[in-house]
Amino acid sequence: MVAHLLRLKLTLLRNGLRRSPWQLLGMAIAGLYALGVVAALVIGLVLLRNAGTGTAHTAVVLGGSAAVLGWGLIPVVASATDMTLDPARFTTFAIPMKQLLAGLAVGGLIGIPGLATALVALATVATWSRGVLPALAALVGACLGVMTCVVLAKVVTTATASLAASRRFKDISALAFMVPLVLLGPIVAGVARGVSASTGFLPDFAMALSWTPLGAPWALGGDVAAGRPGAAAVKLLVALAVLAGLAWCWKLLLERALVTPPYAGAVKRKGGRLGLLGVVPPTPAGAVMARSLTYWLRDPRYSGSLVVIPLLPVIMLFQGAQTGHYGGLAFLAPISAFILAWSISADVSYDNTAFALHVATGVRGVADRLGRSLACLVFALPVVLVFAVGAAALTRDWVALPGQLGLSLGILFSGLGLSSVVSARYTVTVPLPGDSPFKKPPGNVGQTLAVQFVGMLVLLVLVLPEAALLVAHAVTGNAMFGWINLVVGVILGLVFFVAGVRLGGRWLDVRGPELLAQVSVNR
Amino acid sequence: MTAPIPGQASNPGPIAALSIRGLAKRFGGKIAVDGISLEVPAGSFFGIVGPNGAGKTTTLSMATGLLRPDFGTAVVHGVDVWQHPLEAKRLMGILPDGVRLFDRLTGEQLITYAGLLRGMDKAVVAARVGELLAAMDLAQDAGTLVVDYSAGMTKKIALASAMIHAPRVLVLDEPFEAVDPVSAANIRSILDRYVASGGTVIVSSHVMDLVQRMCDHVAVVARGRLLAAGTVDAVRAGASLEDRFVQLVGGHSHTEGLEWLRTF
Numbered sequence A: 001m002v003a004h005l006l007r008l009k010l011t012l013l014r015n016g017l018r019r020s021p022w023q024l025l026g027m028a029i030a031g032l033y034a035l036g037v038v039a040a041l042v043i044g045l046v047l048l049r050n051a052g053t054g055t056a057h058t059a060v061v062l063g064g065s066a067a068v069l070g071w072g073l074i075p076v077v078a079s080a081t082d083m084t085l086d087p088a089r090f091t092t093f094a095i096p097m098k099q100l101l102a103g104l105a106v107g108g109l110i111g112i113p114g115l116a117t118a119l120v121a122l123a124t125v126a127t128w129s130r131g132v133l134p135a136l137a138a139l140v141g142a143c144l145g146v147m148t149c150v151v152l153a154k155v156v157t158t159a160t161a162s163l164a165a166s167r168r169f170k171d172i173s174a175l176a177f178m179v180p181l182v183l184l185g186p187i188v189a190g191v192a193r194g195v196s197a198s199t200g201f202l203p204d205f206a207m208a209l210s211w212t213p214l215g216a217p218w219a220l221g222g223d224v225a226a227g228r229p230g231a232a233a234v235k236l237l238v239a240l241a242v243l244a245g246l247a248w249c250w251k252l253l254l255e256r257a258l259v260t261p262p263y264a265g266a267v268k269r270k271g272g273r274l275g276l277l278g279v280v281p282p283t284p285a286g287a288v289m290a291r292s293l294t295y296w297l298r299d300p301r302y303s304g305s306l307v308v309i310p311l312l313p314v315i316m317l318f319q320g321a322q323t324g325h326y327g328g329l330a331f332l333a334p335i336s337a338f339i340l341a342w343s344i345s346a347d348v349s350y351d352n353t354a355f356a357l358h359v360a361t362g363v364r365g366v367a368d369r370l371g372r373s374l375a376c377l378v379f380a381l382p383v384v385l386v387f388a389v390g391a392a393a394l395t396r397d398w399v400a401l402p403g404q405l406g407l408s409l410g411i412l413f414s415g416l417g418l419s420s421v422v423s424a425r426y427t428v429t430v431p432l433p434g435d436s437p438f439k440k441p442p443g444n445v446g447q448t449l450a451v452q453f454v455g456m457l458v459l460l461v462l463v464l465p466e467a468a469l470l471v472a473h474a475v476t477g478n479a480m481f482g483w484i485n486l487v488v489g490v491i492l493g494l495v496f497f498v499a500g501v502r503l504g505g506r507w508l509d510v511r512g513p514e515l516l517a518q519v520s521v522n523r
Numbered sequence B: 001m002t003a004p005i006p007g008q009a010s011n012p013g014p015i016a017a018l019s020i021r022g023l024a025k026r027f028g029g030k031i032a033v034d035g036i037s038l039e040v041p042a043g044s045f046f047g048i049v050g051p052n053g054a055g056k057t058t059t060l061s062m063a064t065g066l067l068r069p070d071f072g073t074a075v076v077h078g079v080d081v082w083q084h085p086l087e088a089k090r091l092m093g094i095l096p097d098g099v100r101l102f103d104r105l106t107g108e109q110l111i112t113y114a115g116l117l118r119g120m121d122k123a124v125v126a127a128r129v130g131e132l133l134a135a136m137d138l139a140q141d142a143g144t145l146v147v148d149y150s151a152g153m154t155k156k157i158a159l160a161s162a163m164i165h166a167p168r169v170l171v172l173d174e175p176f177e178a179v180d181p182v183s184a185a186n187i188r189s190i191l192d193r194y195v196a197s198g199g200t201v202i203v204s205s206h207v208m209d210l211v212q213r214m215c216d217h218v219a220v221v222a223r224g225r226l227l228a229a230g231t232v233d234a235v236r237a238g239a240s241l242e243d244r245f246v247q248l249v250g251g252h253s254h255t256e257g258l259e260w261l262r263t264f
Helices: A002-019 A021-050 A053-078 A097-109 A112-127 A132-164 A167-182 A184-197 A199-209 A216-225 A229-259 A284-298 A300-323 A327-361 A365-395 A398-425 A445-462 A464-476 A479-521 B056-063 B085-091 B107-117 B122-135 B151-163 B181-196 B208-214 B232-236 B241-249
Strands: B016-027 B030-041 B045-049 B071-076 B092-095 B169-173 B200-205 B217-222 B225-231
Touching (some): A002 A097, A021 A112, A053 A199, A053 A216, A097 A229, A132 A216, A132 A229, A167 A300, A284 A327, A284 B107, A300 A327, A365 A398, A398 A445, A398 A479, B016 B056, B030 B071, B030 B200, B030 B225, B045 B181, B056 B169, B056 B200, B085 B092, B107 B122, B200 B208, B217 B232, B225 B232, B232 B241
């Protein structure tokens, strides 16, 4: 039965890859990356063999604890990523619990994270191959540690399965996941600095950790090598007890989960609150605007980009603090304008077949385009203005502000006009409604890339006048160019905006049904 | 064929609510709809029945302006759907099957949105939304996001969105799928009253019993072609609609085999 489950997992993996060469490519890239990381860690661990016992012990225990912690935490936010062996799918088959547990546990090892963890853990045997006993202890520790990782992940996923099935949790965890991802650079730099500042404290920390469930299995080899067999024996007991306890928890949770499928409960709410739909002018364009704005707030696929925007200045300020000069802030407003304006270029693709309502009601294309653009403009305009003025205030470079504003507003308005045209004609593959913003469905990747690339090129051409004026300002130092840029940016941007909305609207009127047919393919 | 000839026995009134002529659609190498012509008389409760994959949804999509036909025309109360789409869509309320909704809106917001998209007056929309929610038995869940609705509730909210502008023709693709019996009875009485006051309802379904009880006219579609059309009594010709349907479509062949299923 265990072999059966393993074969199932491998078959699922292979069939998944067979579905599209792009998925194979993605897997290959991830595999190469993981291979690099694993190779570096394994080499490090082998080299640690020649280091002092204390240093090696500290490094192995800290690394191992981090691995256990990672296996426990990451499934909470990424639980939807690997549900190939979702226990709920085995409910209708009468599989004995013991064999199901063993099969699922070993199955959890298959895949890039599992294999990488196992390889690195086995490398600790090399670190402690300073005698037969330490190596043996390290081997036992590595096996216990890896099993603890896998079972902990299973306990966490099973426990949160019903939570993870609720839409609200999915929405929030996807957004919460975005923050550390965007701030990865500063976080890594900060942690590295903190660690290097307090190296003296690390051995004590590792020693303390080695008595906890996180570090106990990883300390076995080190303790035996350092001649502390008593401590090693106690830690072995701790590690065994933890693994047994986790396995027992998992069994209980799984038994319960198999008979109580996840329930995505929702609170009943009476009506009476129209939200933004009650605020906007009661016209088709107003309704589209209110609906789009509601989606910007409620749909994680949209609000994901909203989360990124306030983090942009944080990254740039951090970079400025590190290098000492804040020149990068000059890009803040134009980049934000670009991200926000381009974000609606896939609007109809994001609607998916819900766009049928627009076709069925016969809403005019111009109203559709205008509503979507205005919804974006409502927050994009203040954001761009605040960023441009804020950057000028921080760098005390008020002379550059008019030119900055001209370029940023030019990008924003021209970009919105261009997006209105692009999303009226071309569809791209985007995460489906209700899916995580990180999930790219397999689809017409070629067209997606072409639309994105050509669209950006066109935008570049559209804002060439503003960019040229900015360069002229920088080269000549004549402030006049900045003011001209402001005027040109606003006027040219508005012209492109109006033209884009009208052209996109006309295309939508003519080709609405074809566009609906295109998005229907991707569902 | 003993069935009435399509288009003639349905005895259209002076002007048909929906008149489709030679509609055809091909997807790649597969012909989904192969020249269907149909007259739906004004004021009729018209059922379209057919096995899975018969082309019902494709035909209705082409007749309502959601899918451009390769050949043929569709005319609603004298307005050509593909020549004057905006005018035609004003006359129709459409419940498409198998499409998503803007489900991050609450039920109340979704119906309001459908009304405002059609350029209706705000006060009128507000009044009708309240009545529709009550009629669909959704008043208690009006503030819940549609994404959290059950399948039946989702169907009902989509139906309400299709009715808000008081269309002259309602085109409903599988309107009773997953809807509980009480709500289905409510919806049927709403539709009956709507038809009694001169409206036209076109429903697709593969529940023959329902169509026989509910509709006065029926069309049988299979493999992209129209097999029979006319009043329900004329089409079923004394037999039950289900028996007549199976006879027309020519299924029900495979009851042999699977003996092992009885060897437990």
